[in-house]
Amino acid sequence: MVKNPRWIVYSLIFIALLFIPRILSIHDLMLFEYGITFAIVGLGFNLLLGYTGLLSFGHGAYFATGAYTVAMIAKYLPQAYSLEILIPAALFFSLVLSIIFGFVCVRHTKIFFSILTLSLSMLLFALLFKLYHLTGGSDGLRVPLPTMFGMSFKGIRRPEFLSGTYYYFLLGMFSVSFLVMKGIVSSPFGKALQAVRDNEVRAELIGIRVRRYRLYAFIISGMFVGLGGALWTFVNGHVTADLSHWVFSGEIVYMTLLGGFGIFEGPIVGAIIFTYLKLYAMGNTQYWMFVIGGTLIVLVLLLPNGIAGAFAGLWTKIKK
Amino acid sequence: MLTIDNLKKHFGSVKAVDHVNLEIKEGEIVSIIGTNGAGKTTLVNLISGYIKPDSGRILFLDKDITYAPPYVRIKLGVGRSFQLIQLFSNSTVLDNVRIALFSKYGMIRRGLLPADRYSSVTDEAIKILDSFSMSDKKNLTPKGLSEGDLKILDIAIAFALKSKLLLLDEPTSGVATNDKFKVMDSIVKAIKKEGISTLIIEHDMDIVSGYSDRVIVMHEGKVIAEGKPNEVMENKEVKATVFGIVS
Numbered sequence: 001m002v003k004n005p006r007w008i009v010y011s012l013i014f015i016a017l018l019f020i021p022r023i024l025s026i027h028d029l030m031l032f033e034y035g036i037t038f039a040i041v042g043l044g045f046n047l048l049l050g051y052t053g054l055l056s057f058g059h060g061a062y063f064a065t066g067a068y069t070v071a072m073i074a075k076y077l078p079q080a081y082s083l084e085i086l087i088p089a090a091l092f093f094s095l096v097l098s099i100i101f102g103f104v105c106v107r108h109t110k111i112f113f114s115i116l117t118l119s120l121s122m123l124l125f126a127l128l129f130k131l132y133h134l135t136g137g138s139d140g141l142r143v144p145l146p147t148m149f150g151m152s153f154k155g156i157r158r159p160e161f162l163s164g165t166y167y168y169f170l171l172g173m174f175s176v177s178f179l180v181m182k183g184i185v186s187s188p189f190g191k192a193l194q195a196v197r198d199n200e201v202r203a204e205l206i207g208i209r210v211r212r213y214r215l216y217a218f219i220i221s222g223m224f225v226g227l228g229g230a231l232w233t234f235v236n237g238h239v240t241a242d243l244s245h246w247v248f249s250g251e252i253v254y255m256t257l258l259g260g261f262g263i264f265e266g267p268i269v270g271a272i273i274f275t276y277l278k279l280y281a282m283g284n285t286q287y288w289m290f291v292i293g294g295t296l297i298v299l300v301l302l303l304p305n306g307i308a309g310a311f312a313g314l315w316t317k318i319k320k
Numbered sequence: 321m322l323t324i325d326n327l328k329k330h331f332g333s334v335k336a337v338d339h340v341n342l343e344i345k346e347g348e349i350v351s352i353i354g355t356n357g358a359g360k361t362t363l364v365n366l367i368s369g370y371i372k373p374d375s376g377r378i379l380f381l382d383k384d385i386t387y388a389p390p391y392v393r394i395k396l397g398v399g400r401s402f403q404l405i406q407l408f409s410n411s412t413v414l415d416n417v418r419i420a421l422f423s424k425y426g427m428i429r430r431g432l433l434p435a436d437r438y439s440s441v442t443d444e445a446i447k448i449l450d451s452f453s454m455s456d457k458k459n460l461t462p463k464g465l466s467e468g469d470l471k472i473l474d475i476a477i478a479f480a481l482k483s484k485l486l487l488l489d490e491p492t493s494g495v496a497t498n499d500k501f502k503v504m505d506s507i508v509k510a511i512k513k514e515g516i517s518t519l520i521i522e523h524d525m526d527i528v529s530g531y532s533d534r535v536i537v538m539h540e541g542k543v544i545a546e547g548k549p550n551e552v553m554e555n556k557e558v559k560a561t562v563f564g565i566v567s
Contacts, residue, residue: 180432188422188438189431195408195419202406205368206481207394207423 014175021167026159030235031279033162035272036174037232038255042267043181044224045252050261051185052217053197057114058101058121060249062222064128065097066090066229067239071141072134082147083169087230094226095219097124102218106211109200118246128241140240143233158237170231177224178268184220185264193217225252251278254292258299260306269308321346321517322367322485327376329362336362337373338541344485349511349518351528351549354538355562360521361403363538364487367519368400369393380485394424399483401475403490403521407462413473414458417445420480445480451510452476468499475507479516486511488520492527500524504531529553537562 021029041063048054069090074081080089105116128135135141145153145161148169153161184190195203196210204210233239242248251274258277259270277295281288303310322344329337336359344350352360365371367378369390378386385393408416421441422428436442449455452472462470471491478486491507492500508531511518522528528535529549537545537552539561545552552558559565 183432183434186434186436187431188419188427188435189429191411191415191419191422191435192428194411198408198410199406201370202402202408202477204390205370205394205400205406206420206477207391208428209389209391213428 010178017171018168021163026163029163029167030159031275032272033167033170033235034232035275036170037228037235038252038271038275039228039268040174040177040231041225041228041252042256042259042271043177044221044228045256046261046264046267047181047184047193047217047224048221049253049256050263050266051190051197052193052214054106054109054214054217055114055253056105056117056221057246057249057253058117058119059221059225059252060244060246061101061117061121061124062094062098062225063229063232063248063252064121064124064239064241064244065094065222066226066231067233067243068128068135068141069093069226070146070230070233071136071143071239074144074146075141081144082149084149086146087173087227090226090230091223094223094229098219098222098226099215102215102222106214106218118249121244121249122246125241125244125246128244135241138241140238143237143239146234162235166234173227173231177227181224182264189216254296256306257296258306260303260309260312262305263308263312266306266308270306273307321348321381322519323377323379324363324367325377325379327363327366327378328374329359329366329371330374335359335541337366339376340538340541340543342536342543342546344517344519346517347515348533349508349520349531350534350536351520351522351532352536352538353522353525353528353552353562357540358538359541360538361489362541364400364489364519364521367485368398368487394481394483397482397484398487399478399481399485400487401471401478401489401491403493405462405470405474405494407470407474407477409462412459412461413449413454413465414442414445416462416473417448417476417480418442420477421445424481448476448480451513452479452506466499468495468503471495471503472506476510479510479514483516486516486518488518490521490523492522492524500527501530525553 020032024032045059048056070086073086073089101120104120105113108116129137145156145158148165192208192213195208196213200210229243255270255274256267258274259268260266278292281291285291305313324340324342327337327340340363354360366373369388372387377384380396380398383396385396408419411419418435418441421444446455446458449458454469454472454476457465457469462473465473475488475491492503495503504527520532532549534546535549535552536543537558544561545555545558
């Protein structure tokens, strides 16, 4: 591990990240925290897109599952409202939902897979939107600050919570997610997923049960996205049904393409850049969607491998 | 080792495989010849489980595998290569073979340790590539290989599955004439070393007579002749249907 210069870079970045709360203003730190939660989402999403070759337009559903698990526990089971319960609960419910949805979706590939994922996420959206007695409907639900290993944050304002303990908790969760996903994609299991992506017929005829492995990838991906959703709620403080809308799922696709789905670090880079891009575009023009759309066109035409992919390509050229 | 009993597969009015019976013994190299559309590839697809028959039976090592899914056949020891090469195009030559080994050993569920940590599997993959004289290309992706090397890699993957029966669908098609014997030499050397039974679909008669213990001739879905290569070549019906020679 240490012999690989890539791990030295990862370690240096991790050390730098420890000092981020001292460098950034609270506003920029919050944005960065949004970026980190989306980076976890991107890692999960890319297991399906980049490593298994399946494009989902419905991953907002698992994000919403993670987020609503937190919000519903806050509302209906406040005595269990602590991070050490909320995170496993979010993982559990996103596991359950991705097993159910995944079982249906992995029977198909390409556009049929994408449409199925989109439809199922919209089904969840409709439920979250219409069951307003339970879910708050279009108003959504408020997310208070949780307790953490017995520590209470009563009387503390959200910005203080986010710039203190929670940032390090988030960084820890991101680091674990990063290491776990890195392990998955380079493991024999990850190689099997890449085999399924590259040649389904051959994969089947070397003994890989293609559909089953697609389902495994779907479930792991859903759980990562659910985790991202749960962690995001504490930064945002509020959840709405829009999280399960296909537009939000499209944003997950967008940030992955922005960073580059052909490279492990791509979705992380994409998530951070997207968070800042969207906010600054929204802050500066009412035509912010034009900026996002224009960027996507430029990206597809000029940088099909995304920003991280372009840098990786450049680095390979320099080394040669 | 392999017994095919009255196997039938029709596609509408096309009788691709029509009540075929045949047997392959342990360590035997058998070639199937026939004109285009004779049903050779359909037969291999049926044996490998890629498609299912209408009726009949396929017995492998006395087990009925007629309707068994591909992964079960692979576990039992039926491996195949393809006429149109089927590789993992974004993986290295080494990984193409390693994935097959991981699958064979039931290790593809291992999801946390990097594949490189399983050094015994890597060593075995290199050994397999060595036996096909390809270990010097282990870090290339298939995009950087010649047609002949692609064919060999395709077969090396089937070989890595520790197949007891290898089905090779036109192993030299698309390979330059000069390289055909080189490709076959390296394949047959590895096969003989392990004593693997092999069923080869081939059009090139020099290759059929040079490397086969027995030849089976198919025409319009039926087996019309079988025997030693020189006997079959002299068969009048074979001459007429396969080579178009009427005496």
